[in-house]
Amino acid sequence: MTDERTYDVVVVGAGSTGENVADIVVRGGLSAALVEAELVGGECSYWACMPSKALLRGTEAIAAARGVSGASAAVTGEQDVQATLARRDSFTSSWSDDGQAQWVAGAGIDLVRGSARLDGERVVVVTGADGTETRLAATHAVALCTGSEAAVPPVEGLRDVDPWTPREATSAKEVPGRLVVIGGGYVGCEMATAWSALGSTVTVLERGERLLANAEPVAGDAVAAALRGAGVDVRLGAAVQSARREGTEVVVTVSDGDGPAEEIRGDQVLVAAGRRARTHDIGLETVGLEGRGYLDVDESLQVRGVPWLYGVGDVNGRALLTHMGKYQARQAGAAIVARATGADVDLSAWSPFVATADTEAVPSVVFTDPQVASVGLTAARAAESGRPHRVVEYPLGNVAGSSLHRDGYEGTAIAVVDTEREVLLGVTFVGPDVAELLHSAVVAVAGEVPLARLWHAVPAYPTMSEVWLRLLETWRG
Amino acid sequence: MTDERTYDVVVVGAGSTGENVADIVVRGGLSAALVEAELVGGECSYWACMPSKALLRGTEAIAAARGVSGASAAVTGEQDVQATLARRDSFTSSWSDDGQAQWVAGAGIDLVRGSARLDGERVVVVTGADGTETRLAATHAVALCTGSEAAVPPVEGLRDVDPWTPREATSAKEVPGRLVVIGGGYVGCEMATAWSALGSTVTVLERGERLLANAEPVAGDAVAAALRGAGVDVRLGAAVQSARREGTEVVVTVSDGDGPAEEIRGDQVLVAAGRRARTHDIGLETVGLEGRGYLDVDESLQVRGVPWLYGVGDVNGRALLTHMGKYQARQAGAAIVARATGADVDLSAWSPFVATADTEAVPSVVFTDPQVASVGLTAARAAESGRPHRVVEYPLGNVAGSSLHRDGYEGTAIAVVDTEREVLLGVTFVGPDVAELLHSAVVAVAGEVPLARLWHAVPAYPTMSEVWLRLLETWRG
Numbered sequence: 030m031t032d033e034r035t036y037d038v039v040v041v042g043a044g045s046t047g048e049n050v051a052d053i054v055v056r057g058g059l060s061a062a063l064v065e066a067e068l069v070g071g072e073c074s075y076w077a078c079m080p081s082k083a084l085l086r087g088t089e090a091i092a093a094a095r096g097v098s099g100a101s102a103a104v105t106g107e108q109d110v111q112a113t114l115a116r117r118d119s120f121t122s123s124w125s126d127d128g129q130a131q132w133v134a135g136a137g138i139d140l141v142r143g144s145a146r147l148d149g150e151r152v153v154v155v156t157g158a159d160g161t162e163t164r165l166a167a168t169h170a171v172a173l174c175t176g177s178e179a180a181v182p183p184v185e186g187l188r189d190v191d192p193w194t195p196r197e198a199t200s201a202k203e204v205p206g207r208l209v210v211i212g213g214g215y216v217g218c219e220m221a222t223a224w225s226a227l228g229s230t231v232t233v234l235e236r237g238e239r240l241l242a243n244a245e246p247v248a249g250d251a252v253a254a255a256l257r258g259a260g261v262d263v264r265l266g267a268a269v270q271s272a273r274r275e276g277t278e279v280v281v282t283v284s285d286g287d288g289p290a291e292e293i294r295g296d297q298v299l300v301a302a303g304r305r306a307r308t309h310d311i312g313l314e315t316v317g318l319e320g321r322g323y324l325d326v327d328e329s330l331q332v333r334g335v336p337w338l339y340g341v342g343d344v345n346g347r348a349l350l351t352h353m354g355k356y357q358a359r360q361a362g363a364a365i366v367a368r369a370t371g372a373d374v375d376l377s378a379w380s381p382f383v384a385t386a387d388t389e390a391v392p393s394v395v396f397t398d399p400q401v402a403s404v405g406l407t408a409a410r411a412a413e414s415g416r417p418h419r420v421v422e423y424p425l426g427n428v429a430g431s432s433l434h435r436d437g438y439e440g441t442a443i444a445v446v447d448t449e450r451e452v453l454l455g456v457t458f459v460g461p462d463v464a465e466l467l468h469s470a471v472v473a474v475a476g477e478v479p480l481a482r483l484w485h486a487v488p489a490y491p492t493m494s495e496v497w498l499r500l501l502e503t504w505r506g
Numbered sequence: 507m508t509d510e511r512t513y514d515v516v517v518v519g520a521g522s523t524g525e526n527v528a529d530i531v532v533r534g535g536l537s538a539a540l541v542e543a544e545l546v547g548g549e550c551s552y553w554a555c556m557p558s559k560a561l562l563r564g565t566e567a568i569a570a571a572r573g574v575s576g577a578s579a580a581v582t583g584e585q586d587v588q589a590t591l592a593r594r595d596s597f598t599s600s601w602s603d604d605g606q607a608q609w610v611a612g613a614g615i616d617l618v619r620g621s622a623r624l625d626g627e628r629v630v631v632v633t634g635a636d637g638t639e640t641r642l643a644a645t646h647a648v649a650l651c652t653g654s655e656a657a658v659p660p661v662e663g664l665r666d667v668d669p670w671t672p673r674e675a676t677s678a679k680e681v682p683g684r685l686v687v688i689g690g691g692y693v694g695c696e697m698a699t700a701w702s703a704l705g706s707t708v709t710v711l712e713r714g715e716r717l718l719a720n721a722e723p724v725a726g727d728a729v730a731a732a733l734r735g736a737g738v739d740v741r742l743g744a745a746v747q748s749a750r751r752e753g754t755e756v757v758v759t760v761s762d763g764d765g766p767a768e769e770i771r772g773d774q775v776l777v778a779a780g781r782r783a784r785t786h787d788i789g790l791e792t793v794g795l796e797g798r799g800y801l802d803v804d805e806s807l808q809v810r811g812v813p814w815l816y817g818v819g820d821v822n823g824r825a826l827l828t829h830m831g832k833y834q835a836r837q838a839g840a841a842i843v844a845r846a847t848g849a850d851v852d853l854s855a856w857s858p859f860v861a862t863a864d865t866e867a868v869p870s871v872v873f874t875d876p877q878v879a880s881v882g883l884t885a886a887r888a889a890e891s892g893r894p895h896r897v898v899e900y901p902l903g904n905v906a907g908s909s910l911h912r913d914g915y916e917g918t919a920i921a922v923v924d925t926e927r928e929v930l931l932g933v934t935f936v937g938p939d940v941a942e943l944l945h946s947a948v949v950a951v952a953g954e955v956p957l958a959r960l961w962h963a964v965p966a967y968p969t970m971s972e973v974w975l976r977l978l979e980t981w982r983g
Contacts, residue, residue, distance in 0.1 A: 103586075465970055487952070491559055
């Protein structure tokens with residue numbers, strides 16, 4: 030027997046993106062069902078942002094205190110690894126979603142647990158754990174917020190060694206003795222930083238010539254140097270050829286293209302080599318779409334060619350970050366409500382219904398030491414885009430606030446200036462504890478605040494934010 | 507015999523403000539003399555911002571590490587007080603201005619050491635330590651950047667006990683056993699925080715009903731609670747009636763208006779009860795101005811009625827903060843250069859020649875624990891101004907980034923919104939380590955970024971900056 034229900038909006042996937050779409054449409058007066066096969070709250074709450082930052086924060090706080098002569102004398106002990114793991118568990122609510130399910134109910138959203146598949150126009154069929162089926166019909170819209178999942182590259186034997194994905198790396202209950210990390214992107218770098226500080230002997234294998242390939246080059250260089258300083262074996266230009274288990278050991282074969290292949294042995298291997306859309310097996314073919322890859326959406330996150338269908342968050346591949354998923358959820362939610370009520374939907378840049386920041390102002394922080402905080406275009410991306418621009422750089426350690434913050438502070442600030450409009454296209458900060466500096470750049474970039482006005486945005490002395498003044502002075506020459 | 511020289515511009519006072527005026531006009535192609543009677547670099551470098559933050563940073567870093575379960579286990583020792591004092595000394599270059607004098611020379615500015623007095627139109631007479639006189643004639647402008655000094659209130663006996671002013675409090679070579687602080691403004695609160703953490707038994711006497719009277723009320727309340735938690739005796743509504751010495755002790759008599767006066771004994775007393783302009787004894791009367799009080803200047807920092815004379819920095823009383831003095835220096839310097847070269851000087855708001863931020867966007871950070879970081883109008887000032895506004899408040903501890911940062915994080919974010927223009931009039935953050943969050947608010951306020959656009963300025967997750975999203979959601983309701 031199939032239960033049949035009708036809602037204004039059916040949201041598939043109850044990660045932070047889906048939760049926010051459902052919340053916005055309900056606040057807008059529509060009814061909504063929210064479907065989830067795993068934990069309500071999704072990747073970020075249980076297997077990404079929250080646990081990874083909880084694993085890193087203690088290390089970061091200790092480094093900050095050790096870096097200040099006078100304070101360093103107080104740091105005579107070691108981090109309590111069990112306490113840090115317990116703290117991580119508390120931030121994931123020990124992987125229970127009771128609190129989030131309660132929030133969903135309180136928000137007036139109907140939670141439907143099970144696996145969802147589209148079944149033709151405006152219909153979603155949910156199969157519960159017990160095999161029961163619920164057929165959800167959507168009057169106005171279906172929002173697919175199924176997110177992304179770790180991609181395991183097609184390396185011989187790699188799947189068979191049962192590698193960690195970011196999920197296992199963030200939720201591990203014990204510190205691995207030797208950890209081999211495949212991939213030097215932000216997940217690989219953060220997990221190498223975290224587990225190394227907690228006692229693992231870590232090797233990072235990055236195929237390219239640099240860590241953090243999408244960031245300004247100075248970022249990857251600084252993080253590589255710091256990881257090496259912390260005892261991590263960072264190998265660049267390292268192509269993984271195969272993997273196998275020998276007893277409890279994992280053996281990874283690596284080639285740097287020149288010499289003979291080398292074997293690296295570990296107790297665990299983490300594959301942090303990119304993500305892919307979770308679009309397989311959700312019935313896309315029943316509505317005339319190809320059943321794989323990222324969803325192709327317009328600026329209001331509406332799937333092109335299917336006006337009642339939205340693809341919001343990681344699933345559209347525009348910007349695979351929790352905060353961008355939530356942002357898209359607000360914009361798409363507003364568009365869904367407006368269209369349902371017959372209101373105008375302004376599709377021009379920066380309107381309340383479009384996700385313009387996805388292309389112009391995506392912020393991200395890599396919580397390594399040094400941290401890497403960036404928004405908008407890097408110099409390389411600006412060059413690719415063909416926009417007229419100039420790159421302005423300033424050593425963050427030359428700012429009084431930085432040297433007060435940590436002895437011998439080293440860091441870099443880079444601004445990419447649109448020379449035609451004299452606004453910022455992008456900003457990157459590399460250095461210890463720069464995470465909270467970033468939002469100033471986000472406001473400047475997303476706000477398209479002219480440089481002439483930024484001279485009036487005076488940084489408080491002596492904070493690290495004074496680097497803004499130095500960047501402007503460097504720009505002026 | 508008097509040495510006579512002529513410059514395009516004569517700058518009186520080589521604190522950071524005067525240094526910046528001289529630098530800007532020299533970069534603009536003018537010649538400049540810079541006169542200083544004390545240390546080149548001024549108050550901020552030797553007796554204010556730099557040493558006070560150096561005294562506080564170790565305490566702050568230790569508190570941050572102690573506040574993270576897991577990390578706290580590593581903090582088993584105590585701060586090394588001597589190392590902290592030595593670190594403070596290094597940030598003041600042990601009160602030597604060699605480095606700064608070298609910078610001045612390198613910038614092409616002529617440094618003239620001695621006490622300066624105006625001597626009629628466009629003339630400054632400098633008396634050196636050896637009694638020699640130098641007569642400096644200015645072709646275009648004289649900029650008075652003499653700053654401010656600690657005011658000692660007219661309390662019976664107070665001057666006679668030889669109290670600390672902020673200068674002595676920031677440069678002390680030893681930790682006082684018992685320190686009595688008169689004044690609960692930002693200097694009193696910072697010095698109470700610093701010296702208490704370094705071992706002093708501290709009493710704070712504040713005449714008003716709250717610490718940090720100019721900030722949002724929640725700020726003073728939070729700082730008072732924290733100081734008390736750290737063992738500081740904070741007395742509000744405490745009027746100091748008299749002071750006297752008894753042997754090595756200082757005895758301060760205090761009344762709370764109700765009961766009998768009480769005697770408080772200490773080893774040292776710090777008077778942190780406001781500042782006054784350093785305008786006495788600089789010859790203002792020779793150019794037809796009254797010889798005391800803050801200089802009355804226009805938006806380009808030109809003294810009203812005396813077109814060749816500028817009053818820049820603390821001396822004009824507009825915003826007594828190092829970074830605002832430097833800002834004014836940039837704006838006034840640009841105006842001086844423009845006027846000297848016959849260029850147009852646009853006096854409209856936010857032009858390169860006016861200090862609009864002095865009234866619209868003054869940022870300040872109080873480096874207590876919790877820190878208080880604010881820009882623009884408080885709710886109270888907005889009400890006084892008569893501008894249509896609404897106050898939006900959000901508990902900073904509810905943000906994921908804050909609870910990751912410190913266990914049990916407590917804090918508050920307050921935004922004052924102009925309901926007519928839908929831009930921010932002011933923002934205050936109260937909480938541990940909020941200093942670097944401030945510049946995002948400075949850019950938003952000085953940039954007059956509309957709230958509609960701020961929705962597109964996405965905070966990176968999970969940083970404390972996510973509070974921006976919560977403030978916007980609270981505003982929307």
